Amino acid sequence: MNTEDMLSDLFAHEADRRPDSATVLDAVHQRIAQRGRIAGVRAASALGAVATVAVIAVSASVLTAPSGHHADPAGGAPQSTPATTAPATRTTTALATDTSTPQPSDPSVSSPAGGRSYSTINAGWLPGPAKQNPAGTSNGPGFEERDWDVTVDGVAMDVIIWTESGSLPSQMQATGGQSDYLPITVNGHPGREFVSANVTIIAFDLGNGTVAYVGPSVQQKTATITSARIAAIAVKVADNMQFNQHDPFSGR
Amino acid sequence: MGETTDSRSRGVLSHVDMSDFDDFARRELDGLLRYATVLTGDRELARDLVQDVLFKAYRRWSLVVAADHPRAYLRTMLTRAHLSWRRTWAVRNVVLPFDELPEGPPTGDHAGAIADRDAALRRLSELPRRQRSVLVLRYYEHLTDAEIADVLGCSAVTVRGYAARALANLRADIAPTLVPTNQTEHS
Numbered sequence: 001m002n003t004e005d006m007l008s009d010l011f012a013h014e015a016d017r018r019p020d021s022a023t024v025l026d027a028v029h030q031r032i033a034q035r036g037r038i039a040g041v042r043a044a045s046a047l048g049a050v051a052t053v054a055v056i057a058v059s060a061s062v063l064t065a066p067s068g069h070h071a072d073p074a075g076g077a078p079q080s081t082p083a084t085t086a087p088a089t090r091t092t093t094a095l096a097t098d099t100s101t102p103q104p105s106d107p108s109v110s111s112p113a114g115g116r117s118y119s120t121i122n123a124g125w126l127p128g129p130a131k132q133n134p135a136g137t138s139n140g141p142g143f144e145e146r147d148w149d150v151t152v153d154g155v156a157m158d159v160i161i162w163t164e165s166g167s168l169p170s171q172m173q174a175t176g177g178q179s180d181y182l183p184i185t186v187n188g189h190p191g192r193e194f195v196s197a198n199v200t201i202i203a204f205d206l207g208n209g210t211v212a213y214v215g216p217s218v219q220q221k222t223a224t225i226t227s228a229r230i231a232a233i234a235v236k237v238a239d240n241m242q243f244n245q246h247d248p249f250s251g252r
Numbered sequence: 253m254g255e256t257t258d259s260r261s262r263g264v265l266s267h268v269d270m271s272d273f274d275d276f277a278r279r280e281l282d283g284l285l286r287y288a289t290v291l292t293g294d295r296e297l298a299r300d301l302v303q304d305v306l307f308k309a310y311r312r313w314s315l316v317v318a319a320d321h322p323r324a325y326l327r328t329m330l331t332r333a334h335l336s337w338r339r340t341w342a343v344r345n346v347v348l349p350f351d352e353l354p355e356g357p358p359t360g361d362h363a364g365a366i367a368d369r370d371a372a373l374r375r376l377s378e379l380p381r382r383q384r385s386v387l388v389l390r391y392y393e394h395l396t397d398a399e400i401a402d403v404l405g406c407s408a409v410t411v412r413g414y415a416a417r418a419l420a421n422l423r424a425d426i427a428p429t430l431v432p433t434n435q436t437e438h439s
Contacts, residue, residue, distance in 0.1 A: 003419060007391040010372055015286035015392070019299040024285065025277055027299075028306045158314035171405055198318040217318040 120144045121212070123161055124240030127233050128152040130159075138162075142210075150216075152233070153224045159233070160215045161241060168192055168205050186212075186238045193234070197227055200234040206243070214238040272317070273310050280323060281306075287327060290392050291334055291385060293377045305329045327393070328403050335381055335404070375422050383418035386411055 119137070121144055130150045138145040142165035150157045168190070170181075181192040184202065189212075191204030199217040206212055214237045216230050281302070288298035309316050309326055319325040376384060382404070389400045397408040397415075404411065 003422075004391060006372065007387060010369060010376065011290045011388060011392040013369065014290045014293065014373070017295055018282070018285040018289040019295050021278075021281040021285060024299055024302055024306075025274075025281060027303050028277065028310070031303070031307050032310055160314070196318075197320065199315060215315065217314050219314075219317055 119146070119245065120243055121146055121161055121163055122242045122245040123148065123159065123214075123237050124242050125236055126150050126159060127236070128157070152229075153222065155218055155220075155222055155225045157216055157218050157225070157230075157233070159237060160217075161213065161237065162215075163206070163210050163212045163243070165209055166211055168203055168211060169194075184235070186235075186241075191238070193231065195227060195231050197221070198230070200227075200231040202234045202238045204238060212238070212241055212243075214241065273313055276316075276322070277306055277309075280326065283323075284326060284330065287388075287393065288330055288334070291331065291388050293373070293384070301330060301334055305333055331385055331389070331403050332405070335385060372422065379418055379421060383414050383421070386414040387418050390415060 119139060123146065126148060128151045130148045133147040133149065137147070143162065145160065145162035148159045150159050169192070171194075181194045184191045184193050184204075186202065186204040189204040189206060191202055194201045194203070198219065198221060199215065201213060201215040203211050203213050214234050216233045216237065218225055218230065221227065221230075284302050284305070285298060288302045289295055292298050292301060305326060308329065316322050316325055376387070379387070385404065386400060389395045389403060390397075395403070397411045400411045401408045
């Protein structure tokens with residue numbers, strides 16, 4: 001028996017010993033359901049803290065979202081002007097803090113016991129009417145994420161941003177696992193742009209052991225939603241990412 | 253580190269979204285479990301690995317469906333998760349092959365073949381993870397060395413090196429039953 005035949009036979013034998021599919025899928029469903037419950041608890045805690053801020057704050061600017069794109073239930077066009085606290089220029093740090101917004105260290109901000117009451121990242125610009133996915137909000141040690149469904153020229157686009165501890169990646173699985181990327185700079189931070197047909201992911205190093213990511217994607221391209229357009233949207237969102245900001249109020 | 257895994261979470265907004273994920277999971281699950289079992293040589297580890305990867309796939313759902321080859325994308329996630337797995341499964345009890353046969357140790361005409369196979373399985377289980385992964389990707393998934401290199405994030409030359417060492421390790425113990433194959437580039 002040659003090596004290939006023996007190994008093929010062995011592996012086929014091993015594969016037949018696989019565990020039952022149904023139990024595995026049940027376990028996955030349970031994890032998804034559990035995550036949804038945790039996200040719901042966090043959302044409720046965040047809204048509770050925000051409501052407290054609204055009662056205490058006297059400045060109208062506190063209630064103004066940093067930029068006018070989020071959670072627009074009416075589906076209207078977002079404001080295209082960049083955030084007043086973080087102008088969309090590469091020379092201005094995206095880490096600027098909005099002093100009119102209560103900061104985590106502000107004693108007037110109440111935090112739920114054992115949890116944070118603010119988000120760390122907030123897209124400053126989105127290319128169309130957007131609805132945030134509350135279950136796609138994640139805040140945790142070394143990892144934070146936000147997720148929006150955005151309509152661009154009638155096409156449904158998913159825009160995800162996240163921060164993660166680590167260094168710049170050399171490959172991105174979502175763009176095919178290839179190691180070819182375009183070196184870029186985002187607001188003075190070194191970054192890399194990974195492009196595939198329907199997805200662009202930009203990663204840039206914040207310099208504090210954290211890498212920020214932007215990943216717009218579509219299921220199908222159109223005449224106007226091209227790979228180049230997706231990449232341009234990724235650059236624009238990356239330029240406008242903000243950090244250490246409160247999430248906007250629900251419904252804004 | 254030179255590489256970080258991309259991460260994403262996607263909440264379930266509608267029945268359609270979950271339905272899409274479920275359809276995909278039901279379609280792919282058996283193949284993923286088979287692959288993971290061959291990759292790890294351990295049913296329980298395979299179960300854990302596939303659960304983790306499917307959960308991540310759910311969280312990254314829009315990226316999965318946007319990928320050129322979603323199935324290959326998941327296979328890559330599985331392989332890389334396995335290679336970075338920190339759990340020391342060596343503490344698990346190793347199930348002796350004979351224990352799996354309800355009729356007890358084999359006898360008769362097939363005893364020798366089964367014994368050879370079990371010896372080969374033991375040797376496979378003792379291979380370093382990367383070496384075993386290369387053999388699985390080559391002889392179970394039938395990938396080329398270039399494709400294996402993409403999955404593992406290394407060069408095709410490195411892949412051939414892993415394969416050569418793995419095959420040498422296997423032959424060292426069960427040489428009488430093996431005939432070396434042509435080890436030129438696998439494409």
